[in-house]
Amino acid sequence: xxxxxxxxxxxxxxxxxxxxxxxxxxxxxxxxxxxxxxxxxxxxxxxxxxxxxxxxxxxxxxxxxxxxxxxxxxxxxxxxxxxxxxxxxxxxxxxxxxxxxxxxxxxxxxxxxxxxxxxxxxxxxxxxxxxxxxxxxxxxxxxxxxxxxxxxxxxxxxxxxxxxxxxxxxxxxxxxxxxxxxxxxxxxxxxxxxxxxxxxxxx
Amino acid sequence: xxxxxxxxxxxxxxxxxxxxxxxxxxxxxxxxxxxxxxxxxxxxxxxxxxxxxxxxxxxxxxxxxxxxxxxxxxxxxxxxxxxxxxxxxxxxxxxxxxxxxxxxxxxxxxxxxxxxxxxxxxxxxxxxxxxxxxxxxxxxxxxxxxxxxxxxxxxxxxxxxxxxxxxxxxxxxxxxxxxxxxxxxxxxxxxxxxxxxxxxxxxxxxxxxxxxxxxxxxxxxxxxxxxxxxxxxxxxxxxxxxxxxxxxx
Ligand code: HEM
Ligand code: FES
Numbered sequence: 001x002x003x004x005x006x007x008x009x010x011x012x013x014x015x016x017x018x019x020x021x022x023x024x025x026x027x028x029x030x031x032x033x034x035x036x037x038x039x040x041x042x043x044x045x046x047x048x049x050x051x052x053x054x055x056x057x058x059x060x061x062x063x064x065x066x067x068x069x070x071x072x073x074x075x076x077x078x079x080x081x082x083x084x085x086x087x088x089x090x091x092x093x094x095x096x097x098x099x100x101x102x103x104x105x106x107x108x109x110x111x112x113x114x115x116x117x118x119x120x121x122x123x124x125x126x127x128x129x130x131x132x133x134x135x136x137x138x139x140x141x142x143x144x145x146x147x148x149x150x151x152x153x154x155x156x157x158x159x160x161x162x163x164x165x166x167x168x169x170x171x172x173x174x175x176x177x178x179x180x181x182x183x184x185x186x187x188x189x190x191x192x193x194x195x196x197x198x199x200x201x202x203x
Numbered sequence: 204x205x206x207x208x209x210x211x212x213x214x215x216x217x218x219x220x221x222x223x224x225x226x227x228x229x230x231x232x233x234x235x236x237x238x239x240x241x242x243x244x245x246x247x248x249x250x251x252x253x254x255x256x257x258x259x260x261x262x263x264x265x266x267x268x269x270x271x272x273x274x275x276x277x278x279x280x281x282x283x284x285x286x287x288x289x290x291x292x293x294x295x296x297x298x299x300x301x302x303x304x305x306x307x308x309x310x311x312x313x314x315x316x317x318x319x320x321x322x323x324x325x326x327x328x329x330x331x332x333x334x335x336x337x338x339x340x341x342x343x344x345x346x347x348x349x350x351x352x353x354x355x356x357x358x359x360x361x362x363x364x365x366x367x368x369x370x371x372x373x374x375x376x377x378x379x380x381x382x383x384x385x386x387x388x389x390x391x392x393x394x395x396x397x398x399x400x401x402x403x404x405x406x407x408x409x410x411x412x413x414x415x416x417x418x419x420x421x422x423x424x425x426x427x428x429x430x431x432x433x434x435x436x437x438x439x440x441x442x443x444x445x446x447x448x449x450x451x452x
Binding site (some may be wrong): 161 | 220309414
C-alpha cells in the first residue's frame, strides 16, 4: 500500500508540474505531450503506473476486507468520534473508489485521445487544445474540481500514513510530518486545480 | 444522580446477546463508573436477578482489567482515564448511557461486558521478553542510556494492556499495544539485542490471532488511558521492515 501509494504520489507531483507548464508556455506543454507520446519510455511508464494502480487497488480490497473481519460478528451499536481522527482516514477505500471513477473520465478525456490514439496509428490530439476544450466546459471543470478534492482527501491522509507505515515517524518529527503531508497534498492539488481554473475562468 | 443504562447482556461466547435497559437512581456524583455498576448489581441481586458481569481488579487505573465501551468510546473517552477512574459526575443527570463490551474477533465475550483478552498475553508470550542473562544489578553508569530513550521507554512501558486501542480501532488492530511492548524493550540496551526476532514473532502472532492492520486513523492514541503514542507503531514498523529485509541471522 505504502510503496505503491508513494510511487503514485511522485507520479502525481510530476504530472502536476507538467500541467503547470501549460499555463506559462503552450509550446512547452506541446513539447512535453510529444515527448510522452507513443515512445517506448512513455508506454513503459504508462504500463508501470497502471500496474501500481492495480497493485494499490488489489491491496486496498484485501486490507479493507481483513480489517472488516477483525471486528467479529457483533459490531458496536454506538460509535462516537474520537479526537484527532480525520474523516479521510476512516474512509480511504470509499474515497479511493471515487478517485477511480474520476480517473476513468480523465483517461477518456485525455489519454484515450492522445497516447492511445497515437498507439493505434492515428494522429494524436493536441494536448493544449484538449485542455482548452475540456476545461472550457463548465460541467467538466466542476467534475474535475470535485475529483481533485477527493484526491486531496486521499493524499492528506495517505502521505502521513505512508510515512508511518514505512516507520519514518518518530516523537520529534511527528508534528512536522503531519504538517509536511498536509502541505504537500495541498500543493499537488492546488497545482492541478489552478490549471482547471485558468482555462475555465481566466483564459 | 439518575441514569438510564442500556447494557449489553450475553450469557456466553456462543449465545446471542442484546441490550437491556436499567434505571439507576441516587447515584453519588463521586461514584466511579464501576461503583455505579456495583449499585446496579446490588439492586439486581436483591430482586433475585443475574448481575451484570464486568471485569475489574485494581480500581485505580493500573491493572487494565476494567475496559468498557461507554457511549461509543472505550473507557468513556475522557483523556488518560480508565473506566474505574471515571466519575459519574462527568455524565449529565438523567443521561442514557450505552455500555458495550470490547468488540474484536480475538476478544470473544465471556459473559455480558467481560471479554477474553488472553490474545494479548499470547502476543507477549511470542516474544515480549528478554531471554539473555542480564546478570546482577549493574553499576548505574555501566550501561549508558540517554534521558531521551529512557523517557520514551518508560512512556511505552506504561501500557497496562487493557485493549482500548483494539476496541477503538475501526480495524480492531492491536498495533498500538504491540508497538508499545516492542518499544519498551527495543529502546533499552538489554532489550535491543533481540529486537529483530522479537518483532517478527510478535507481529506474526498478532496477525495469526486475527487482529486487524493499522491504517493510521489514530483512534487508539486518542483513547489510550496511558496516552501511548502512535510513534511506537512507527518504531515497530521500522524494526519489522528492517528485520524482514535482513532475513535470518
Ligand atoms: C484506485 C483508487 C484508489 C483506491 C481504491 C485507494 C485505496 C486506498 C486504501 C484503502 C488505502 C489504505 C488506507 C489506509 O491505510 O487507511 C490507501 C492508501 C494510500 N493511497 Fe490509495 N487508493 C486509490 C488511489 C490512490 C492514488 C491515485 C494515490 C496517489 C496518487 C494513492 C495514494 C495512497 C497513499 C499514499 C496511501 C497511504 C499508504 C499507507 O498508509 O501505507 N491512492 N489507498
Ligand atoms: S480496574 Fe484496574 S485499571 Fe481499572
